[in-house]
Amino acid sequence: MCSPMEAALLRLEEIFSTTFIQTIHSILQPLVLADPEPSDPCGKECLRLLQQLHENARRLWEVTEQSLLSLRQRSCCQRSTGLEAVLLLSNTDRVLQAYVEYTKSYTDCVAVQAFQKVSKKRRSQRKALWQRSSGISEGLEGTTLCKDLYQPFVHHVQQYMRLLLSLRDTLDENHPAQKLVMCAVTLFRNLEYFMKQALGQAVATQALWHSLSSRLRDVLCTPTRRLLQDSQDIPVVVTSLQAERVLLFDDALVLLQDHSVHTFDLKLVWVDPGQDKCVLHILTPEEEFSFVASNPKGQIAWQRKMTQAVSQALCGKKDFPVLGSDQEPSMPPECRCVAYTFHREGRLYQATYEGEWRQAKPHGKGTLKWPDGRNHVGDFCQGLEHGFGICLVPQASEDKFDCYKCHWREGRMCDYGICEYGTDQVYKGYFQAGLRHGFGILDSAPQAPQTFRYTGHWERGQRSGYGIEEDRDRGERYIGMWQADQRHGPGVVVTQAGDCYQGTFQGDKMAGPGILLCEDDSLYEGTFTRELTLLGKGKVTFSNGFTLDGSFSSGTDKGLYTQGVLDMAALPPNPSSTRKRQLGLGAFPVESRWQGVYSPFRDFVRLGCPGELQEALLGFHVQSSRELRKSQEYLCDERSDPKDCVGSMEDILKELLQHREPKALQQYLGKALSNSQHPLGKLLHTLMLTFQATYSGIGANKHLQEMAQEEVKQHARELWAAYRGLLKVALRHQGQSLEEENTETRNLQVHGLLLPLILPSFYSELFTLYLLLHEREDGLYSRGITNLSLLPDTKLLEFLDVQEHLWPLKDLKLTSNQRYSLVRDKCFLSATECLQKIITTVHPQEKLETLEKTYREIEATMKRVLGPEYKLPMDDLLPLLVYVVSRARIQHLGAEIHLIRDMMDPIHTGGLHDFLLTTLESCYEHIQKEDMRLHRLPSHWGPRELW
Template sequence: IWRSDAETFLNAHSVVTASNSQIAISEWCSRWKVAEQRLNHLDDIADGTFRYWKRLGVSNEQNLKSPSRLVLWSADAGEEKCVVKNVTNVKPKSYLPRSWTSLIVFSDAVALSERREFQLYKFPLVWAEPLQRDNRYFVRIYTPEDELHVEFNEAAAKADFLQVCHEWRTFDRRYARRRRQNTSGGSGLRRRYGEYTFSSAHPSFKNCIYEGSWLCGKPHGKGRLKYPDRKEYKGHFEDGVIEGFGELTVPAEQCNTSVVNSVFFTDASESPTSAKGDVYTGCWHNGQMNGLVSVKWANGSTYEGYMCNGLRHGHGVQQYTLGGEQQIYIGGWRMGMRQGYGVASSNRERYLGLWANDMRQGNGILISIDGAYHEGTFDRDRLVYGRLLCPAPDGEFNTIYEGHFEKAGVICEKGMLQVSRHDLIEGQMNGNLISGEVRLSNAIFKKCFRASSPLTPVGQSLSDEEPSAGRWTVPSEVKWKEMFEHFLMGDLRIEASSLGQQPSYDSLVGVLDHSAIWRSLAGTMTQIRNGVNIEKFSFVFDDRLEKIPSFDAPWSNTYYAMVVDYWRVALSNKFHPLCRLVNGLIEVFTSSYNNIGTHRAAYAELVHEFNSIISRLYAVVRILFTNLPPSNEMHTPVPICVDRVHTSSADSSELSIATASTISLNSLRGCSRNSSPQRHNVSEMSPSRVSCGSHKSALSDDFSVLTPACDFIVEHLFAQSYAIIFTIYSVSCAEADKRYWDRVVFLNAHTDVKLLTHLEVNRDLWPIDVENADDLDMPMIRATARKKFYKSAIHTLQRLSCEFNPSAKLAILAETFSEISACVTRFAEAGEKHVWTTDDLLPAFMYVTVRAQLQHLGAEIRLIGDFAPQLRGGGQIELMFTTLKASYMQICKEKSLP
C-alpha cells in the first residue's frame, strides 16, 4: 500500500543528499513520522475490526465477514451516543429495511443492516457527498440504483463519515496511485471504473451487466453492456444513457455477412466479419442510433449512412438480397423508407429517379441490361407514361416509343412509335415492345423528315449547344441533397431553418456567422485528432486543419492559393468532413453511371448532374471562404499576378503578367527552340496558360487559357470520375469516332509528303528537321519521311488524352498551335515572317491531328465543349477549339476518302 510513498521518499532523499545532509536528515524524520501515523491508523482499524466481529456473535451480520474486509467506521442505532440521527431510504423505498440497526463503512463496501437482514453496497460504485437541507447535517449515499440520506447530530460526525467513505481508495490498488492527485474530501473521485449488474427494476438496463467508466453513479465514458438475451454494446455512455460512438452486436444462429466498401467509414473492412450476428456501429443518441452508422445484418445485408431515432433517415447506402438477386440502393431515406432521389441497382436493371414511401414515385430513368432505356413518370413502382428507347439490332436506328405504359417494356393505350429515321406510327397500341410483340389498333403511319432520336451520335454534329434537360429529368439540385444537408447541418452546425429560408447554398454567405462555423469545424478536427489512433490508421494529421485561415481576406491570387491549399489538406485527411462529402459525392456519381448505367442516352443526364455537383460544392466551399466569387460567377478567372517565365534565351528571363496558375505561351514557343527537355514553367496550382509567339498571325501574342475560380474542384472531381465520364462520352460518340478512326488509319499509311499534298498544306509550311544530312540526300529523306513533319506538335497533341481537367486539355491544344508555329519558324521556308491565316492553319492542323492518332477525338472535343468555361468568352482559344472541331468534321465527312 505504501510502495508509492516509499519510492517518492527515496527519490527525494537521493536529490537532497547531493545538496545538504542536514536537509536529508530532516526529511527522513518527517517522513518517518508520517509513516508512523499511518501505521498507527492501520493498527486502530485492525483493533476496531476485531472488536466489531467479536461483538456480532452469531447474528445474521456474520455473513458480512471477509478475510480482507476491514471496518473503517460503524454506528449502532442502540448506542446512547450514536452520531447518526436517522437513515432515510430514498430509492427504491421498498428495497431497504424499514428500520436500521447498524451503518458500517468497510474497506470495500458500505453496509446497512437490521436484525434479520442487511444491504451491502460495494466500492468503488458507492458515492458519498454532503447534502444541504435546513441547516441539518445530511450525507447522500448513492449507488447505480439505490440512494440513502444519512442525518448526523453534528458537523464533526458528518465530516468524519465523509472522510472515511473516501478512504476506501487506500485499499484499492487501482486507485491508490491517484490518491494524491485528488485529495479533496468533497470530490470523492467522481469518475470510477467498475462492474455492476442491474436489477430487473432498472428502467433502461434490466438485468444487464455493465463494465466500464462511471460518473456519480451513472455509466459515463467507455464501457461494455451485456444484455440478458446475449446482446452486447461496446462504446460510449453519457449520464447513464448510450450516447456517442459505439457498437451493438445482436447474436444470430447463422451469419453470412458481406461488407460493402464505402467512404462513409474509412476503416471499413474488405473481409467478411467473423461475428455471427447483426452488428450496429455508429453514432448513438439517447439509446438509439442517430447520425452516421454502419449496419451489417446476419443475412448479409448492409446499410451505411445516416439514421434518426433508430430509423434510416437522410442519405444512405443499403445492400440486400431480394429473390436471390443482389440489390443496392443509394440515395435518400425518411423514417426508414426510401424517399427523395435515389439509385437502385440490381443484376438486371438500374433505376435513377424519385422515391416516395419506399416505392418509385415521380420522374425517373430505368436502364435494363439489354440496353432498353426507359424514362418517364412512375407511380407506385410502375412506369405509367414516358419514353422507351430500344437498341437497334442492326445498329442503324433505335426504336423509340413515347406514350402510356402498363409496366416497363409493355406499352398500352395511345402512343407514338418511331421505327426508323423517317417512319412514325401514331395511335392505339399494346404489347411488349422489347420482345417485338406489339398489336396496333386505330393507328396512323406517318413520314417524319427529322430524326428525333436522342441517341443520335453526338460526334456527328458536335453542336455548340449545351445538352438540354429531358422532359422527365429529375432536377439536378434535388440529387444528393441529403448529403449536402448532412454536411451543412451536422458538420458546420448550420440551423435547418437557415437552410430552408435561402433559395440556394450561395445565399447563405453573409447571413451566417462564418467565424462560428470555422470554430466549430476546427474544434471538430481537434476532437478527431484526440480520438483517433494515428498509429493504427497510419496517417499524419496536419495541424493546419485545426487553425482558422484568413477566410475574410480580399479576393486575390493569394486568397485563391490559400483556398486551394486548404482544399488539398482537407482532402488528404480521410476524417475531415469535407473529404467525406467530396468522396461521397464521387462515389454516388460513379455508382450511378457505371456498369448498366453506362448508356449513351444518359449523356445529358450525366452532364447536368456533374455540373450541379461542381456548382453546389463550390457554394459549400464559399460558405467557408466567403470572398470567393459567387456561384454564378465561379468561372471568373483568378486575379492576375506577376509570374516569372522563361524567354527564348535559356539564360535570361522576363516578368510576365499571368494568373495564379497559368503559363505564358511565349515561354512555350521559346522553349521549343532549345534542346532543353523542360518546356515551360508550371506553378503547382494548375497548368493552364498558353500564348502564341511574337510573330504576327491569326494567333496574337496575348492569348492565354485562364484559370477559373472553381478549377480546384473541377480538377479533383475529374481526376476521380474521369473513367466513368469519358466512357459515357465514348459510347455517345461511338459511330462518329469509328468513322473518324477508320479514315485516320487509312491516311496514316501515306508518307508525310503524300499526306501533306492530299491535305493541301502550303508547301512553304512543310517543315522537317534533318540533322547530319547532305544536300543531295535531302529530297529523298523528305520524300520518304513518316511522322517527321511537325513532330513536336504531334507529340504535344497526343498528350490531350492524358489530361483529366478540360482546362488542361485546352492548354495542350494551345501548346500544339504554338509548336506548329515554332516548327514553321525554325524549319519551313516561310520562316518567322509567315502570317498565319485560317486557310493555312486548318490543313496544317489536320495533318497534326491525323498523325496524332487520337482514337476518341470526338469524345474529347465534346467533353471540352461541355466543361471548359473559357470557350464561352470567345477569343483565340475558341478559334483554336473551332479549328480542332473543323479538322475532325472534315476528316469524318471527306468524300474522297473510303
C-alpha cells in the same frame, strides 16, 4: 561497535523472536490442528483464517530473524558498515508489510470468533484454549490468548517507536542514516495507530454479528468486512427507501428494511452534501436516496465516514496511514472505473457495465454486456450510449452478429455509422434516433438470392427521396425518387441491354405515360405495364426515321402485338437530334439530387465546425468489422489510419487562413481534396461514390451523359461553397468576417480553380458516357483517319488543298533513301506530337492549352519555311490542322471535343481557345466525311502514287 540504542534494539528483536516462535508453536499450531478436515462450511472458513494467521505469523517471525541478523552483523563488524545495513531502516516497508498482514489476519479471526469456534473442536485442548479465547469480546485485559497473540505484538511495536525516537535524537542532523530513521519513525507511528483502529473495528464488527439475526448474519458476514458506522450510534433517516437501520462497512453500504437487505458497493457510491446541513444525498447506479441526520454534527460524522470508506474501497485497501482525528478524508474521485451488473427491470436489466462512471452513471469509455451476447463498447454520457460506439447484437444462428459501428446520441444511433448485419448486408450512412436517416448506402450480401445496392436518401428507416438502386440479378438500375421504401415519383430504369425507361412510378411500378430509349436509338413514347412492357397507345420512332403510331399489347406467347400506322416517308434523324435524347434532366433538378450528402456538411459548418462533431457528421474510417467480430479489440480511438490524419479541426481552420493566395490556395485544395480524412476530401469521396453508383456499370448509358455532366458541375459549386463555409468559420474564430462573393467571381473560382481539381475523380465514368454518346461519329472519324493514313505527306497535303508553298519540305531532314514524295509522318511532326498529348490530360483547360500549343507549333513550322515575318492566315489553318489531326490519330476525338466544349470555363467563350476548338470541330467533321480511297481520289492517282 554499536551504540547503546542499537544494542537495545538488538535485545528487543531477540526477545520478540524467541517469544513469538513459542507463541506460534504453543498456540497457533494447536488451533490449526484442532480439526484439520472440518466438514461444515463454517469450520472450513475458520480453519482457513487460522491457517492464514499462522502463515503470516511465520512470515513476521522470518522478517524479525532477518532484522536480527542484520543487527548482529553490524555489532560484530570491526569496521562499522553504517546503519543503512540494518534491515529495519534500509527496508522498513518490508518489515512494516509483515506487521500489517499479521494484523489483518488476526483481526479477521477476531471479527468472526474463529478462535472460539476452532478451540471447541479438540477435546483434549478445549479447556485451556477456551480459557484463553473466551474473553476476547470482553476486552484486551485478562485474556491469555489475546495476550499471547496480540499484546506482545503491540508491545514490540511500541518498543520500536521508543528506541527509534531515541536513535533519532542521538544522531547528528547530517548523519547519513538520519533520513532513514525519520522515515521509520513515521511509518511505525502510523502502524501503531493502524493496529489500534483495526482491532477496534474488528471488535465492533464482532458485536454487530451477535446483534443480528442468523439470516442477516449469513447474508452480510464475511471475515474481511468491518463495521465503520451504525445508525443506532448516530441516527439517520433514509428517505424513499424507509430503512430501519443503516450499516456502513468498509466495502459496502447496507440498508436494512423489514426482512430485506439493500447492499451498495462503495466503489459506486457518490456522497453529495445537500444544501440542508442535516441532509446527505447518496447516489448509486440504480438508487438515489438521502440520509437525514438529527443535527449537523450527525451529518458531518456520516459524511466523513462515508467519504473515507469510499476512498479506501476505491484504493483496494485501507488508507495507510489511516485517517486520524487530525486529518481530513481525501475526496473520492468523481470519475471511477468499476464493473457493475444491473438488477432492476429496464433497458439495462442483467447487463454488466465495465468502464468509467461519474455521479453513479456510466460516463466516459466503457463496455456494456448482456447475458444474451449483446455488447456495446464505446462512449457513454449520463448513463446512455453517447459518442462513438460499437455494438454487437447476436442473431439466432450461431456466430452471426449485427455489428453497429456508429455515433450514438442519448442511447440511440445518430449521425454517421457503418452497420454490418448478420445477413451480410452492409449499411454505410447516417442515422437519426436509431433509424437510417439521411444519405446512406445499403449493400446486400454477396451470396444473397437477390443482390442489390441502394445509394441514396433515407427517412425514418425507409428509402425516401432521391436514390439509385442496382438489381444485379435482373441487370437493372433505377435512378429516381422513393417514398416509404418504394419507387415513387419520377424515375429512370436502365437495363444491361442498354434500354432506358423514364416515367412516373407509384407503388414501386411505372404508372401512366413514359418513354423508352433503346440501344439502337429507337424511341417509344406511350404507356407501359407495371412490368415495363408496352401497353396501350404509343408511338415508336425507329433509328432510321420510320414511325409507328398505334396501339400495343402483349400476346399469350409473350410477343408484342400492335395495330397502327407505319410512316416510312420520314427522313433519317440527324445524329445531333438523337444525342439530345437525354433522360433525367427535368425530372431530377441537379440542385436537389444529393442534398443528403451536402446537408451534414452544412450542419457542421453552421455549428461552427466543432471538433467533437467532425467524425460524427463527416464520417470515419474503421478497420474491417469482420475482424472486430472475432477479436473485439475495437476500443474506438484507433479508427483512422495515422498516416491519413490531418490534425484537429482547429488546425485545419488555421491552415485555411494560411493559404488564401491563389497559388497557395490551389495547392492547399488539391491536398485537402485528396485526403479522405479532411472534411473537403470526405465530401468529395462521398460524391464519388454517388457518381459511380449512378453512372458506372449498367449506368454507363449514353442517354445519361448530360445528367452526369451537370452533376459534376454542381459538385464543383457545392465544394466551393463548402470551402467558403470553412473559411467563414475560420475567420469568425479570428474575429473577422468573409466578404460576399458575386456570381462572376464564384463562377470564375468554380471553373478555373475547383473543377480542374475534382474532375479526375469523376473522369472515368464521365468520359465513358461521352464515348458511348459519340460512338457513331467517332467510328466515321476513325475510318476517315484510316483512309488518310494511306497517303504519304505530299499527297495528303495536296489532297487537303494545302497550298504548295506551305509544304514544309525544306524543314525535313531526309536520308539518302528518302524522297519528298514518299515522306510519311514527318511534316509538322512537332505539332503532331504536341496534339497527341491532348489525351494525357483530364481537365478541359489543359486540353485547350495543348490545342493552343499545337497551333503555335504549326505557326513556328511555317515561319521556318517562309520566314520569321510570316503570319499564318486563318483560312490556311483548317487544312493544315486537318493534316496534323490525321497524323496524330487520336482515338475518340469526338468524345474529347464534346467534353471540352461542355466542361470548359465560360470565360474562354469567344476567345482564341474557343476559335481553336471550333476549328478542331471542323477538322473532326471534315475527316468523318472523307472516303478518299473509294470515291474521291483523283483518277490519275494509282496505287503507286499512294506510296
